[in-house]
Amino acid sequence: MDINKLLAGRTKLMRASEIRELLKWVTEDVISFGGGMPDPSSFPINEIIEVTRDVLTTKGDKALQYGATGGVPELKEELMRFMNKGGIGTLGDHDVIITVGSQEALDLLGRVLIDPGDYIITESPTYLAAIQAFRIYEPRIVGVPMDGEGIIIEELERRIREIREGGGRIKFIYVIPTGQNPTGITMSMERRKALLEVASEYDLLVIEDDPYGYIYFGNDSQPSRLKAMDSEGRVIYMSTFSKIAAPGLRLGWVYATKEIIRWLELAKQSVDLHTSTLNQYIAAELLRRGVIERNIPRIKEIYRTKRDLMLQALSEYMQDGVTWTKPSAGMFIWLSLPDHADTSKLLEIAIKKYRVAYVPGRSFYPNGERGNDMRLNFTYPKPQEIFEGVRRLSLAISEYLREIKP
Ligand SMILES: Cc1ncc(COP(=O)(O)O)c(C=O)c1O
The missing domain is CATH 3.40.640.10 (Type I PLP-dependent aspartate aminotransferase-like (Major domain))
Incomplete structure (x- = not known):
């Protein structure tokens, strides 16, 4: 039976979230900056x-x-x-x-x-x-x-x-x-x-x-x-x-x-x-x-510490031409590559060869106008994973940028 013939028009407007699609690829040995999950140690x-x-x-x-x-x-x-x-x-x-x-x-x-x-x-x-x-x-x-x-x-x-x-x-x-x-x-x-x-x-x-x-x-x-x-x-x-x-x-x-x-x-x-x-x-x-209220200062401290770790790792490992935000709130850092890069294409190298994942930026633009950014979550990964993951990401970026040299 072909269910597609029966779907409502609006159903076709539903798209699988790129984040969920991505999670399927992420096995235990992949360090993921892809999700948007809080640190479970912050739960009371x-x-x-x-x-x-x-x-x-x-x-x-x-x-x-x-x-x-x-x-x-x-x-x-x-x-x-x-x-x-x-x-x-x-x-x-x-x-x-x-x-x-x-x-x-x-x-x-x-x-x-x-x-x-x-x-x-x-x-x-x-x-x-x-x-x-x-x-x-x-x-x-x-x-x-x-x-x-x-x-x-x-x-x-x-x-x-x-x-x-x-x-x-x-x-x-x-x-x-x-x-x-x-x-x-x-x-x-x-x-x-x-x-x-x-x-x-x-x-x-x-x-x-x-x-x-x-x-x-x-x-x-x-x-x-x-x-x-x-x-x-x-x-x-x-x-x-x-x-x-x-x-x-x-x-x-x-x-x-x-x-x-x-x-x-x-x-x-x-x-x-x-x-x-x-x-x-x-x-x-x-x-x-x-x-x-008592738990909030603890959450802030966990987030601040992990944000600082990721910022430190980024400034240690990232190459010239890569920029990123320095958040005072939230769970994400937004990293931008040079304009000609496409982070959806980089993702395959990142996951398959370097075992690190993130969310490509294009789907966050309502009209998909930019493809050279990525979202990195710093709240869920463990501290040692943050450092190692950023190191791997930088290697993946170097390899990809060499491949697409304009
Ligand atoms: C900006 C924003 N709005 C809404 C949500 C939805 O969160 P929830 O449904 O868990 O309240 C999130 C979750 O990450 C978010 O980042």
Whole structure:
């Protein structure tokens, strides 16, 4: 039977993630900078065991029951307090929805906001799985280039004007202002203010995806969240427990005006009714007991140490003509080869001959416009693997650059 004849049009828009494809190739002897996983030693396992036992003992009847689509009220309240400490004030006309990781939030936002042919704007490059989530709803995705300070505002405005002049409808601007995935860049305060001014001037929604803001490990002070500066209710803020506790909990949340949250709840109802009640009670208790707050400095220290190791290895081993970012947040370093290089082609040499893996950069560009970058994850590999992996990567790059000499 040919299933292809029966697939919906939108199914053909789904593409296997290059990261997942890559994982198939990676055997035990390959050092992988490819995934996007936290260091498992950062998970508060003992505390989660204790909290789970307590939750099941004291409120097992509620924790194992169906729950409201928006989420468990205790968790929503704890999150309000948590965000408050992160500078986001509690606004009367705002609400929270708890999602299955922030990945579900991306899908729900696409579902609720995007009609085929609408324009959405992202940083370029941007989070690959956001592109994939949005793409199913058939928007035209316009990527705006970044520099070391984040999205370039003049380029953003130019594109907004171009789209509007062509009669296009823009639905939102999607940004990851802190420790961006994939580049590791943190948007400067000046850019954040300018971005909000542009959004206000052109009356646009902004989606602020903030998985890494609570584990900022830079030495300078962390710029304010966009949501903390949003006086017009145009920022849809989202974050996740994946980096402050553990991704296996699959818990994320969105904080936005009640009106937006209500639409997201309606959309979520038909997807999965609600997020795991048990996990929500566990997370509420982790927050209430201060487990998450106490764990955050430990996570920051692990990330900072590993980032420093990778930066040190890069400056020791990398050849001239190769550049990379120096992140203050997030889990990734973005490495760029000379313009004529193609990191998808290099990957084969890297994995098969040098036993080291990474994610080629092209798929992070909404329109695939650049192919000479790669994303390196520094949080999952062990310290000795970081050094050895960078050494191997540099050998692979040398061999490849010799092969393609212009
Ligand atoms: C920018 C960004 N958004 C969303 C996610 C999704 O995370 P989760 O679904 O685990 O919350 C990630 C995961 O790495 C990410 O980097």
